[in-house]
Amino acid sequence: MTETKLPGDQFVQSLARGLAVIRAFDAEHVSMTLSDVSRRTGLTRATARRFLHTLVELGYVRTDGRVFELTALVLQLGYSYLSGQTLPQLVQPLLEELSAQLHESTSASILDGGDIVYIARIHTRRIMTVGITVGTRFPAYATSMGRVLLAGLPEAELEDYLARTELKPLTPRTIAGTDALRAELAKVRLQGFALVDQELETGLRSVAVPIYRPDGSVAAALNVSMQVRYEDSGRDLDTAAAEVLPQLRDASQQVTEALRAKQEPRVPPR
Structure with a gap:
């Protein structure tokens, strides 16, 4: 039986969820509704909404009120690497x-x-x-x-x-x-x-x-x-x-x- 590794006491769940929202977008899911993001991340709609709108405020995501898309600012996350x-x-x-x-x-x-x-x-x-x-x-x-x-x-x-x-x-x-x-x-x-x-x-x-x-x-x-x-x-x-x-x-x-x-x-x- 494989042992499940539990997060340590330094684990920040909200950060992990925010990154999961970003990773949910890919070549086959360029534009998604709130329901799409909720389904792909396993987050509730209310939680997914909070993270999406936080990312919109930070400039990493844009929305027309219904559909969400990543912006070019996401490239900064990989630039340092x-x-x-x-x-x-x-x-x-x-x-x-x-x-x-x-x-x-x-x-x-x-x-x-x-x-x-x-x-x-x-x-x-x-x-x-x-x-x-x-x-x-x-x-x-x-x-x-x-x-x-x-x-x-x-x-x-x-x-x-x-x-x-x-x-x-x-x-x-x-x-x-x-x-x-x-x-x-x-x-x-x-x-x-x-x-x-x-x-x-x-x-x-x-x-x-x-x-x-x-x-x-x-x-x-x-x-x-x-x-x-x-x-x-x-x-x-x-x-x-x-x-x-x-x-x-x-x-x-x-x-x-x-x-x-x-x-x-x-x-x-x-």
Whole structure:
């Protein structure tokens, strides 16, 4: 029998109820009547009314007299948390969720010179001969995350990278020509993702998407790595990408929105 944990003597029930009222609003319940809020929170109508009108007075909720909606001032409640989070802290829980959904290894990296540097990683199995941890570096040109990051560079910076980087064939599949890599990066930029098939290491396939800063530049990259088994060797690459792209793009969008929220000014109280 599971023991029910009772609130301690420092527990403020009215605060808990007020937060429950705020949490009752979501994407499927943007506008609610008093009865709706009462039903979703389990509060009586009289109690729900008091909390709603208190929130209206504070500016967190607006009403036309019948229907209630949250206002943008609610964003302040999460601003302090977001403003203190670094990119790895924002990414890590999403990588965990993504890995659980896809049962594959997931990672995030940034560009440092000619290399990618891992800033977060969740691994389901050992898929490379070299262990990957936070801080691991790989040449950007031969990785899916690297190509996403390179494709996001301004043209002058990309040309400088291509001019000073020796493109070594790490496997028989590695794109090791400047013109070929430039064409591949143009494709990545157009389609919004990179797919690399056994170019960094034989047996490793990965798909990556960008994370954007509020100004639209590429801040980092997320990827899903998959081990190519014998039975998968003939599988169409587009099919492999399509199986993970929706979830990967959704995770990227969530981090992009969090970065935007970190930069947005606080809504001034009324």
